[in-house]
Amino acid sequence: MREARSPAEKAATEPAPLLSLRGISREFPGAKALAGVDLDIHEGEFVAIVGPSGSGKSTLLNVLGVLDTPTSGTYRIHGTDVALLREQQRSEERAQTFGFVFQDSHMVGRDPAARNAVLGLRARGISLAVQKRLVGPVLERFGLAHRAGTPASLLSGGERQRLAIARAVIGSPEVVLADEPTGSLDTANGEIVLRHLRELHRKGTTVILVTHDPAIAASADRVVTMRDGTVVSDTGSVVRSGEDDGGRAPESVRDRRLVRRRRDEFADAIADSLSSLTVRPAKALLLVLAFLLGSGGLVAAIGLSESAAVKVSSRIDAAANDEVRANRETGYGSWDEATADISRAKSLSGVRGVGVVADLSASVVQPSTFRPGSFPAQSGFSGAVRVTDSEYLRIQGAKVSQGDAALLDYSFGGPVALLGADAARQLGVAKPGPGVVVWLFGEPVPVVGLIEDPGRDPVLSGAVVVGVGSYPVTDRIAATLVLRTVPGMPAALADALPKALNPAQTSDVKVQTVADLRELKHGVNEDLGRLVAVVSVVLLAIACLSAGTTMYLGVLARTAEIALRRALGMRRAAVAGMFLVEGAMVGLIGGAAGGAVGMAAVLAYARSEGWAPAVPWYAAGWGIALGLGSGIVSAVYPALVASRANPAQLIRG
Numbered sequence: 001m002r003e004a005r006s007p008a009e010k011a012a013t014e015p016a017p018l019l020s021l022r023g024i025s026r027e028f029p030g031a032k033a034l035a036g037v038d039l040d041i042h043e044g045e046f047v048a049i050v051g052p053s054g055s056g057k058s059t060l061l062n063v064l065g066v067l068d069t070p071t072s073g074t075y076r077i078h079g080t081d082v083a084l085l086r087e088q089q090r091s092e093e094r095a096q097t098f099g100f101v102f103q104d105s106h107m108v109g110r111d112p113a114a115r116n117a118v119l120g121l122r123a124r125g126i127s128l129a130v131q132k133r134l135v136g137p138v139l140e141r142f143g144l145a146h147r148a149g150t151p152a153s154l155l156s157g158g159e160r161q162r163l164a165i166a167r168a169v170i171g172s173p174e175v176v177l178a179d180e181p182t183g184s185l186d187t188a189n190g191e192i193v194l195r196h197l198r199e200l201h202r203k204g205t206t207v208i209l210v211t212h213d214p215a216i217a218a219s220a221d222r223v224v225t226m227r228d229g230t231v232v233s234d235t236g237s238v239v240r241s242g243e244d245d246g247g248r249a250p251e252s253v254r255d256r257r258l259v260r261r262r263r264d265e266f267a268d269a270i271a272d273s274l275s276s277l278t279v280r281p282a283k284a285l286l287l288v289l290a291f292l293l294g295s296g297g298l299v300a301a302i303g304l305s306e307s308a309a310v311k312v313s314s315r316i317d318a319a320a321n322d323e324v325r326a327n328r329e330t331g332y333g334s335w336d337e338a339t340a341d342i343s344r345a346k347s348l349s350g351v352r353g354v355g356v357v358a359d360l361s362a363s364v365v366q367p368s369t370f371r372p373g374s375f376p377a378q379s380g381f382s383g384a385v386r387v388t389d390s391e392y393l394r395i396q397g398a399k400v401s402q403g404d405a406a407l408l409d410y411s412f413g414g415p416v417a418l419l420g421a422d423a424a425r426q427l428g429v430a431k432p433g434p435g436v437v438v439w440l441f442g443e444p445v446p447v448v449g450l451i452e453d454p455g456r457d458p459v460l461s462g463a464v465v466v467g468v469g470s471y472p473v474t475d476r477i478a479a480t481l482v483l484r485t486v487p488g489m490p491a492a493l494a495d496a497l498p499k500a501l502n503p504a505q506t507s508d509v510k511v512q513t514v515a516d517l518r519e520l521k522h523g524v525n526e527d528l529g530r531l532v533a534v535v536s537v538v539l540l541a542i543a544c545l546s547a548g549t550t551m552y553l554g555v556l557a558r559t560a561e562i563a564l565r566r567a568l569g570m571r572r573a574a575v576a577g578m579f580l581v582e583g584a585m586v587g588l589i590g591g592a593a594g595g596a597v598g599m600a601a602v603l604a605y606a607r608s609e610g611w612a613p614a615v616p617w618y619a620a621g622w623g624i625a626l627g628l629g630s631g632i633v634s635a636v637y638p639a640l641v642a643s644r645a646n647p648a649q650l651i652r653g
């Protein structure tokens with residue numbers, strides 16, 4: 001039934017319009033989609049908007065649904081000027097007043113039908129209990145109860161569009177806006193969808209649909225025709241008096257249970273992020289891996305630097321407490337002079353042992369197990385040739401196996417040698433024994449033992465060691481006395497030594513304690529710390545960048561889904577929250593895994609180096625915190641892009 005009345009008549013008899021547009025224009029770069037539209041729509045109307053392609057129908061629908069903002073003009077809903085609403089209020093208006101049905105049903109394909117049906121409720125932070133209470137009846141009503149658990153991607157086109165209507169009306173909107181809802185359906189399915197829309201209207205919902213189909217338009221109570229962004233004809237407002245079912249059904253009255261709760265909004269964001277991660281496991285795994293590498297590298301770097309520092313510290317601390325070194329600036333003219341100095345040093349109180357050590361040039365001594373002149377020659381020896389006594393080995397804590405360090409101190413009519421473990425390996429000596437020799441200065445020297453543990457002098461591992469006096473001093477030799485002292489005595493002995501060794505010329509005696517090295521230790525720690533910082537920052541920056549890029553691509557791939565959520569009333573902050581939560585979760589998992597991997601790497605490395613691993617407890621916490629932090633940071637830009645997008649634009653695709 002249609003009736004046309006004069007504007008004056010209308011104004012006098014009609015109630016205030018539900019939706020009212022005055023002089024609405026919408027311009028896009030290069031196109032004016034709407035050019036001064038005036039239109040009033042009253043509660044309970046069934047309006048068809050028709051017109052040629054490009055005439056502005058969809059744009060009008062988007063403006064009506066607060067998906068898009070007009071360039072100029074005034075739009076009032078229930079008398080409230082929409083331009084005065086804040087973004088959050090606009091979202092609320094979309095959620096409470098409107099239900100949207102698009103030509104393409106825009107389902108979240110991976111989610112079952114029931115979850116899609118409640119998408120609007122979830123987007124609005126409606127409690128799970130209310131969602132559960134509403135979803136059964138609504139699926140039943142649209143003939144989808146048996147498909148509740150089926151992923152939306154497996155539904156037929158007709159089922160999907162019925163599901164779209166179910167989703168649009170589950171929150172009891174006052175107005176259903178449908179943009180060519182039958183456009184992608186065959187006649188039979190199109191008819192079913194239309195029947196549902198009419199049924200909604202009969203029960204009191206205002207229905208506004210855009211259509212190209214003259215038959216559908218003819219069945220509407222009111223037809224608004226658009227051309228070039230303006231309304232060129234309008235059959236006029238027709239409000240049914242509710243003759244079908246005895247007045248407006250309570251369906252369109254706002255449901256008191258539909259109260260937005262932040263807690264539920266947040267819970268839904270977490271659930272969605274989890275589902276998005278599990279649906280794309282390969283992507284999620286790559287993201288986790290990026291954070292794992294970043295935070296794992298950091299934890300490993302902290303652990304290794306700490307372990308190394310502990311190792312360095314313990315060596316330095318021990319030496320600082322009980323070691324003094326002394327040498328003559330002019331060196332020694334003979335080994336007897338050095339031996340005399342040893343006796344003088346030993347006579348000082350607080351001294352527990354005195355050894356002497358000097359190095360010969362390996363390129364002159366040419367250690368080899370091949371007789372000189374043999375062909376092919378053995379490759380050049382890369383270790384040291386150390387002249388020392390058994391006392392030195394003892395005070396350094398070196399351990400000699402398969403022989404005896406004391407043999408160094410005796411003369412058997414010629415020198416004897418001990419080999420450090422690395423030196424023995426390099427020279428191809430498996431074990432000492434009769435006839436096992438190493439050639440030094442072109443002469444065979446019996447090997448009388450192996451140094452299996454170099455103690456505090458790491459050089460011994462790679463050294464060929466011969467006794468003091470094995471070779472006469474031809475020129476002055478730079479030998480160093482090493483004193484092991486009672487703990488705490490080095491400083492006092494450092495003062496006493498020059499006078500004890502050379503009272504006539506104390507300046508000839510140079511004394512070193514290891515205290516200076518304590519400064520060095522700080523330097524070493526600081527350098528390592530800086531290195532750790534640089535490496536970890538670079539690794540985490542790479543992780544953030546790759547995660548940010550992947551997430552940004554994810555946002556682009558999910559534009560339709562995001563648009564839908566926004567159209568269904570999701571707030572900008574909640575959209576951003578969805579991506580931030582996703583980033584946080586990936587970062588957290590990656591960070592925790594990285595912490596574990598980093599620690600394992602430190603333990604394995606420290607064990608292989610024979611260090612005591614020192615992984616501070618906070619390293620794992622750092623891994624997790626940095627993973628979490630960088631996960632969130634990497635999601636900031638994608639989250640901003642997603643939340644700032646214009647829903648109308650996104651729905652156009």
Ligand SMILES: Nc1ncnc2c1ncn2[C@@H]1O[C@H](COP(=O)(O)OP(=O)(O)OP(=O)(O)O)[C@@H](O)[C@H]1O
Pocket residue numbers: 028029031032033051052053054055056057058059060649652
């Ligand atoms: N986001 C946009 N950016 C640029 N131009 C746009 C945008 N949205 C709409 N337009 C332009 O505005 C005009 C109206 O578009 P609209 O989609 O509202 O028309 P329509 O009547 O719904 O067309 P159809 O029936 O083909 O869907 C068109 O010229 C279109 O190209």
